[in-house]
Amino acid sequence: MRQWDELVTLVALADVTKSVRLPDDSELEILRGITIDVSAGDHVSIVGRSGSGKSTLLNILGMLDAPTRGTVAFEGREVRRMRSGRLDRLRGDNVGFVFQQFNLLPGRTALDNVMMPLGHAKGRLFWNRRQIAADMLDRVGLGHRIEQVADRLSGGEQQRVAIARALVRRPVLILADEPTGALDIDTGATVMSLLDEVATETDAALVTITHDLHVAARARRHYRLDAGVLETADLSRAFEASTLAASVPSNLAAVPSASVPATRREASS
Numbered sequence: 001m002r003q004w005d006e007l008v009t010l011v012a013l014a015d016v017t018k019s020v021r022l023p024d025d026s027e028l029e030i031l032r033g034i035t036i037d038v039s040a041g042d043h044v045s046i047v048g049r050s051g052s053g054k055s056t057l058l059n060i061l062g063m064l065d066a067p068t069r070g071t072v073a074f075e076g077r078e079v080r081r082m083r084s085g086r087l088d089r090l091r092g093d094n095v096g097f098v099f100q101q102f103n104l105l106p107g108r109t110a111l112d113n114v115m116m117p118l119g120h121a122k123g124r125l126f127w128n129r130r131q132i133a134a135d136m137l138d139r140v141g142l143g144h145r146i147e148q149v150a151d152r153l154s155g156g157e158q159q160r161v162a163i164a165r166a167l168v169r170r171p172v173l174i175l176a177d178e179p180t181g182a183l184d185i186d187t188g189a190t191v192m193s194l195l196d197e198v199a200t201e202t203d204a205a206l207v208t209i210t211h212d213l214h215v216a217a218r219a220r221r222h223y224r225l226d227a228g229v230l231e232t233a234d235l236s237r238a239f240e241a242s243t244l245a246a247s248v249p250s251n252l253a254a255v256p257s258a259s260v261p262a263t264r265r266e267a268s269s
């Protein structure tokens with residue numbers, strides 16, 4: 001394990017702003033003045049209300065989208081200056097995305113989907129891609145479903161295929177957008193342990209967007225995005241607030257075992 005002062009910055013955002021022009025010609029500022037460094041071995045969580053800009057920020061961290069103003073650097077090199085072919089290779093070699101909407105190839109099997117990132121790999125990773133992908137599907141608990149067509153899988157199974165696909169190439173930067181959003185509490189915990197485990201094995205950085213305070217609490221650094229502004233989050237206060245805000249519906253009050261613990265409520269509510 002590295003010491004804090006030895007951390008190598010992987011991706012650095014400096015004063016990043018993202019705006020889009022709306023159909024009525026007004027401008028929507030989605031992200032405002034965001035500065036953050038993510039280093040190898042780092043684990044960062046980001047919470048925030050729906051529409052606060054979390055997915056937009058993740059796309060910029062993963063170099064899928066460019067900021068309107070400000071800079072993005074990957075391993076010290078400014079991304080804006082790179083040709084698109086080089087940027088695609090850099091992303092493919094280094095970044096594993098778990099998309100909020102999974103983005104699996106419909107009509108293709110779970111195995112095909114997870115093998116896909118290895119199609120551009122070299123050497124052992126390429127030649128053994130079928131076995132490596134099958135092993136990763138096994139680690140997310142889908143060893144028995146590898147030949148199932150992606151769109152016939154349940155939402156939670158699709159999410160786990162998306163996670164296997166993100167991890168299969170051992171990326172140095174893992175970006176997970178609500179990776180447990182479609183999962184029950186136990187499967188979610190298993191999947192988060194796997195993300196932590198793979199990240200630790202390869203000294204990768206893990207950035208997790210979540211509404212679940214327990215998932216956020218697994219990270220080492222915590223942030224909140226509020227209307228496009230990124231600030232450090234005090235999770236213990238968020239836990240406290242969600243406990244105080246908890247009101248058990250009267251039909252559940254008599255059966256405590258049926259109620260979800262108050263602290264599992266949405267971090268952003």
Ligand SMILES: Nc1ncnc2c1ncn2[C@@H]1O[C@H](COP(=O)(O)OP(=O)(O)OP(=O)(O)O)[C@@H](O)[C@H]1O
Nearest residue numbers: 020028030048049050051052053054055056057100
């Ligand atoms: N290309 C675009 N054109 C117009 N508006 C956009 C575009 N991309 C994002 N937005 C708007 O920017 C805001 C932030 O979107 P984003 O998807 O980043 O939010 P989010 O925090 O991930 O929300 P959620 O928790 O619901 O996933 C939203 O209001 C969205 O409608």
Ligand SMILES: [Mg+2]
Nearest residue numbers: 054055056100
């Ligand atoms: Mg989102």
